Every structure is written in C-alpha cells, then in structure tokens.
Amino acid sequence: MALLSTHTLNSVDGTHAGGVLVTLARIEADGRRTELFRQTTDEGGRLQREIDPAEVRPGAVYEMVLDVGACFAAMTPPPHGPRFMREVVVRLEMPDPDGRYHIPFMLAPNAYSVWYSG
Numbered sequence: 001m002a003l004l005s006t007h008t009l010n011s012v013d014g015t016h017a018g019g020v021l022v023t024l025a026r027i028e029a030d031g032r033r034t035e036l037f038r039q040t041t042d043e044g045g046r047l048q049r050e051i052d053p054a055e056v057r058p059g060a061v062y063e064m065v066l067d068v069g070a071c072f073a074a075m076t077p078p079p080h081g082p083r084f085m086r087e088v089v090v091r092l093e094m095p096d097p098d099g100r101y102h103i104p105f106m107l108a109p110n111a112y113s114v115w116y117s118g
Helices: 068-073
Strands: 002-010 021-027 033-040 046-051 061-066 088-092 100-102 105-108 111-114
Touching (some): 002 061, 021 046, 068 105, 088 111
Parallel strands (some): 002 100
Antiparallel strands (some): 021 033, 105 111
C-alpha cells in the first residue's frame, strides 16, 4: 500500500494547523476526478492515509487540495490582514504503489510553502 501523509503548520504563529480538510483525487485521462479520500488533519496538523495499490497508477496525476480558507476563517482571533486564499492545490504523481509520500505544508492566509520529504 502507498502511504500519503502530511504535516500542516501555521506559519502565522508557529503552531500546528489542525482541522484542515485534505482531499486527494486521481485525475483520469479524460479529465474526470476520482476522489480517493477526504479527511481533516488532527490537532497536531497531521494526516496519514494508506492508499490501496489498485488506486495508485504509475503515470497518473493526483490532486491534493487543502481547504486553508476555512482553517484560517475559523481561528480565534482571526489572523490580521486580508485572507484571500481559499485552497492550496498540489498535483503530484505516485510512481510506486508501495511508496511513502510525505508532503508537509507551511500555511498562511496569503501564502504557503510545500515540499516533499519522502
């Protein structure tokens, strides 16, 4: 089984970004999206999900979407300044059906940073 994980961090105040809704979909050759899961990060900003090998297709494109707009809107008090980012979208491949894919994020209301750390 492939393992997809993330750790979301709030770069505004240096805390974990818990409660962020994460959706993973496979983009089919005809452009349709097949949703593989929809889950929120835990209080520590972490999410770990096994992906059935039948759903991991070498060469396929996957779309990971983080609902950051709702996360920052729910903060008390809300971050200062404008908040115009609603979603962070990352398109990736998972070439190994048994691979580990760890993709951490630094999130802010108007910016983000993402990297792969396998």
